Amino acid sequence: MSPRSSSGFPFPPKPCSPSLSRTLPPCLRVIPVRDATKLGRLRELASSRQLDALILQLPENVVYVTDYWPLLGMTFVVFPVDGEPALVHSNFETEAKTWIKDVRIAVSESVTEVADAFANGLEVVRQVLEDRGLARAKVGYEGSFSSVGTGFLKYRTNSVTPGSLETMKRKLPGVSWEDATDLLYEARSIKTELELEKLRVANEVSGFGLEAMYLGLTEGVREVDLATKIENASVTRGVGYRGAEHVIACAFVSSGEFTAETYGVCFGNSPKKLRKGDFVMLEYDVVVDGYSSDMSRTYVVGQPDLKQRHLLETVYEAQVEGVRMEKDGLPAKEVCKKAEDIIRKGGYGEHLKHYFGHGVGVTIWEPHPYIHSKSSDLLKAGMVHSAEPGAYVHGYGGVRIEDNVFLSRSGPVYLSTYRPIQE
Known part of the structure; x- marks a missing residue:
């Protein structure tokens, strides 16, 4: 599986990374602009x-x-x-x-x-x-x-x-x-350049939490403590970052076989301790000055085994190839069908549980575009949406990889960049 940096999609000019985020000059006040x-x-x-x-x-x-x-x-x-x-x-x-x-x-x-x-x-x-x-x-x-x-x-x-x-x-x-x-x-549903910049900031602030998750994957850590660490990273590093004044972060962490139930019963943020070899799934919502990011990551405590790696790479491929085909005027359902076909070919067809994505903006969940196999929406240049395919194997574990994507006139652009898959 090739890394996203070679997949052909342009990155935002200031991707979230520890070195970059610590060297940007602080800005303590946002000056609202008439859009x-x-x-x-x-x-x-x-x-x-x-x-x-x-x-x-x-x-x-x-x-x-x-x-x-x-x-x-x-x-x-x-x-x-x-x-x-x-x-x-x-x-x-x-x-x-x-x-x-x-x-x-x-x-x-x-x-x-x-x-x-x-x-x-x-x-x-x-x-x-x-x-x-x-x-x-x-x-x-x-x-x-x-x-x-x-x-x-x-x-x-x-x-x-x-x-x-x-x-x-x-x-x-x-x-x-x-x-x-x-x-x-x-x-x-259609974002302006000024709105897009706000959504970039929200995604970068979310990246601070994703980094805290990845670095905090330690055997014996409780789900609830990891969730708290993730939220704290985004809030403490996010306030003042590129002018951000107010940050809300909500992390939902589940582990082990319960990652397969994340779209059914609300397991997670419990006193349960992470075990070596566990899948750990994060559903992560961050709002910065009213604009949102909606992210998910699934990693493994330690190194994934071959079976886990296959599931992770299948879901990752479904996301990348679904996003790759996006263009102005394309029926949204075609993107979802593409991702679902890849997951079925990987052997996980019976473990599909939800759509490919939804709009993101001044709320975590915007109704347009609704990227579902039965959707009547058309993708339009200027839209921002989640890309969140997943496969959930009951009794074993689930994988969801969720990023936010901006559809420009020249094609899709990932707004979120932090470690979509464990290397």
């Missing part, structure tokens, strides 16, 4: 639906439009089709670092008043709409998001519930509402 390409695409899609504006509250959409990653999820964005956006910011949040000039404060609570943060935010949104002549506008909202990205406080998530919509209708009585979920997903 005209992204905003223009969103306006075009909203206009095609005859919408006058979008009102957004989910942290993933707030960061998408404004570059500000809300701490609590109490922030609103008013995005007119004509004119500049406004940010309605809770007094409970940190200072909003954003390029937006119209930033208004909504009082969530004070020493003299117990307030309804959501309703108070909408009251300020109403003022924005009146100021912009949009009090009776047709507005798109986040009506049916099924997978919701968190704010910086990862234990708090927000969603637009039926009760939330009723409050919105009550506070903004002149507005007519339309669910814009599919519009937002479509806009987010």
Whole structure:
């Protein structure tokens, strides 16, 4: 099996490696930049639906439009089709670092008043709409998001519930509402150059954790301790790296025969100790200033034996050859079928459990492109997705190798580069 460096795919200009990551000059503050390409695409899609504006509250959409990653999820964005956006910011949040000039404060609570943060935010949104002549506008909202990205406080998530919509209708009585979920997903599926740079950083910060995993594969180490070490590496080395301010890392480590069950029962991060010869699988999600990476690695404690090596190389070949065929306009299902064919030829057809990949961006899991053998999606230049084929042999062990890939106009580019397979 040839290493990826000779597979023909271009690497990002600054791949994650210990020597490089330690010599880059620190940058302690990100300066948000207005992404005209992204905003223009969103306006075009909203206009095609005859919408006058979008009102957004989910942290993933707030960061998408404004570059500000809300701490609590109490922030609103008013995005007119004509004119500049406004940010309605809770007094409970940190200072909003954003390029937006119209930033208004909504009082969530004070020493003299117990307030309804959501309703108070909408009251300020109403003022924005009146100021912009949009009090009776047709507005798109986040009506049916099924997978919701968190704010910086990862234990708090927000969603637009039926009760939330009723409050919105009550506070903004002149507005007519339309669910814009599919519009937002479509806009987010194509990444701009500025977004791509954010995703590169997220992948490089993830690489710090992958390195910690590889160096920490020691007999007797507990799964939970290895997971903690992985997360700690990305957070401590990631904050300040290439301007990163906030980093969330979530590592899920399983070992031995339980690596075959990783897509069934949630085994892992347990007190179980690694044994020599064990498969060790990492599912690793990292978010840097609101942009995500979604990675997996499978290594062996010690050196893989011939049987393990065959499974590892089969899955690796499936990933590389699936990615190699990607181009603008190709049906996504063809990539998945290619990878599955390789895994079947390797003798693991009955051990396939899932698709080849999914979109990655302001959430870990974006619906486009959905790279499944039954998918109707077409690959488009500008998309970023996971590439995560796997084979899971019950009672023996499983292998998944997952990287993030950017589809440029000239072909696929790996965003993640750290040791895809054990040498």
